[in-house]
Amino acid sequence: MPVFTRLRLFAVCIALSFWTCHAGQRARNGTPAPGLKDHYREYFPIGASVSPRTLRNAGEAGLIKTQFNSLTAENVMKAGPIHPRPNAYNWGPADAMLDFAKANNMKMRGHTLVWHQQQPDWFFKDAAGKQIGKDTLFARMQAHISAVVGRYKDRIYAWDVVNEAVSDDNAKVYREESPFYQIAGTEYIAKAFEYAHAADPGAKLFYNDYNAIQPGKVERIYTLLKTLLDAGVPVHGMGIQGHWSVYGPSEQDIRHAIEKYASLGLEVQITELDVSIYPPENHRRDRKPDEPDTFTPELQQKQAEQYGMFFRVFRDYKSVLTGVTFWNVSDRYSWLDNFPVRGRKNYPLLFDQALQPKQGYFEVVDFEKR
Numbered sequence: 001m002p003v004f005t006r007l008r009l010f011a012v013c014i015a016l017s018f019w020t021c022h023a024g025q026r027a028r029n030g031t032p033a034p035g036l037k038d039h040y041r042e043y044f045p046i047g048a049s050v051s052p053r054t055l056r057n058a059g060e061a062g063l064i065k066t067q068f069n070s071l072t073a074e075n076v077m078k079a080g081p082i083h084p085r086p087n088a089y090n091w092g093p094a095d096a097m098l099d100f101a102k103a104n105n106m107k108m109r110g111h112t113l114v115w116h117q118q119q120p121d122w123f124f125k126d127a128a129g130k131q132i133g134k135d136t137l138f139a140r141m142q143a144h145i146s147a148v149v150g151r152y153k154d155r156i157y158a159w160d161v162v163n164e165a166v167s168d169d170n171a172k173v174y175r176e177e178s179p180f181y182q183i184a185g186t187e188y189i190a191k192a193f194e195y196a197h198a199a200d201p202g203a204k205l206f207y208n209d210y211n212a213i214q215p216g217k218v219e220r221i222y223t224l225l226k227t228l229l230d231a232g233v234p235v236h237g238m239g240i241q242g243h244w245s246v247y248g249p250s251e252q253d254i255r256h257a258i259e260k261y262a263s264l265g266l267e268v269q270i271t272e273l274d275v276s277i278y279p280p281e282n283h284r285r286d287r288k289p290d291e292p293d294t295f296t297p298e299l300q301q302k303q304a305e306q307y308g309m310f311f312r313v314f315r316d317y318k319s320v321l322t323g324v325t326f327w328n329v330s331d332r333y334s335w336l337d338n339f340p341v342r343g344r345k346n347y348p349l350l351f352d353q354a355l356q357p358k359q360g361y362f363e364v365v366d367f368e369k370r
C-alpha cells in the first residue's frame with residue numbers, strides 16, 4: 001500500500017477511535033448519541049444552571065452542548081452580581097452566557113429579578129444609609145427590571161420575576177421578613193411582574209419557589225397566584241424549584257402541586273432540580289468528623305429510582321410542563337456540597353465527577369418503565 005494511502009488510513013482510524021470513545025457522547029456507529037434534550041424533544045426543553053467557569057471548561061461545556069437545550073444563569077443575572085452599584089451594571093458574564101446559548105441553539109431562562117437574597121445592600125437604602133420608602137423602592141425596581149429585561153428582550157424567553165416571596169410558616173402567606181415586604185407590603189410582587197411585562201411583552205413571566213410541592217405551601221402559593229391573576233397581573237407560569245432528595249417528595253404530592261398550579265391556567269416548570277442523597281435539613285451546620293458522605297451503591301440505586309419516578313410524572317404532564325432545569329451540571333460541583341452542611345459532599349445530579357452518566361440518567365431516558 002502506498003505511503004500516502006497508509007497515512008490516510010491511519011488518520012481515519014485515529015479520528016474514528018476518538019469519535020467513538022469521546023466521553024460517551026457518541027454512539028458506536030459514529031452517529032451522535034442522543035442526549036437528554038433529544039430523548040425529551042417531544043416533551044419539554046431540558047436545562048441546566050451554569051456559571052461562567054462551567055462554560056469555560058471544555059469538558060463541561062461539551063457535556064452541556066450534548067445534553068441540554070436550555071440554560072439558566074446560576075448567579076450572574078441576580079441583582080447583586082448584575083447591578084452591584086446604583087449606576088453600574090455588570091453585563092459581561094450574562095452577555096457571554098447568552099452568546100453561548102445562541103451559538104448552541106439553546107433557550108435561555110432569566111433568573112431572577114426580585115429576591116430577598118443576593119440583592120445588593122444599596123437597593124434598600126438612601127445615601128444616608130436609612131431604609132428607603134415605597135415610592136423609591138418601586139422606582140428602583142422599575143429601573144432595574146427595565147434595564148435587565150430590556151437588554152435581553154426577545155433573547156430570554158422566560159423570567160423568574162419574583163423568587164421565594166411565600167412564607168414557610170403555615171400561618172402566613174407572605175415572607176414578611178423580606179426587605180421588599182417590609183418596605184412595600186405585598187404590592188411589590190404585582191409591580192415586579194408589571195415592570196417585567198412592560199420591558200418585554202413577549203417574555204413568559206414566572207413566580208418561582210422552593211418546597212412548592214409541600215401541600216401546605218402549595219395552598220399559600222396558590223393563594224398568591226390567584227390573587228395576582230384575579231387582579232390582572234401578567235403572570236404566566238409557576239416555577240417549582242425542585243431541590244428534592246432521595247427521601248422525597250412523594251409522587252402524589254408532585255402530581256397534586258402540578259395540577260393545582262395548572263388549574264389556574266398557568267404553565268409549570270421545574271426550575272432547579274437536584275436530588276440530594278441526604279434527608280432534608282433546615283439549619284446550617286458543620287459536618288461532624290465521622291459523618292459519612294460517600295455515594296454508596298444503595299444510595300445510587302435509591303437516587304436512580306427517585307429520578308425515574310420524577311421524570312415519569314413529568315412526562316405525564318407534558319401538556320402543562322414547559323421545561324425541566326437541573327441546578328448545576330454534574331457532581332463535580334453542586335451548591336449542595338456545602339449546604340446546609342459545611343464540608344459535606346453531595347451527589348445530586350445525573351452526571352458523575354468524571355462527567356459520565358449515572359444510574360439515574362438511564363432511568364430518566366427509559367420511557368418503558370412505569
Ligand code: GLA
Nearest residue numbers: 074111112163210241272335
Ligand atoms: C434558590 C435560588 C437559586 C439558588 C439556590 C441555591 O433556590 O433560587 O438561585 O441560589 O437557591 O443555590
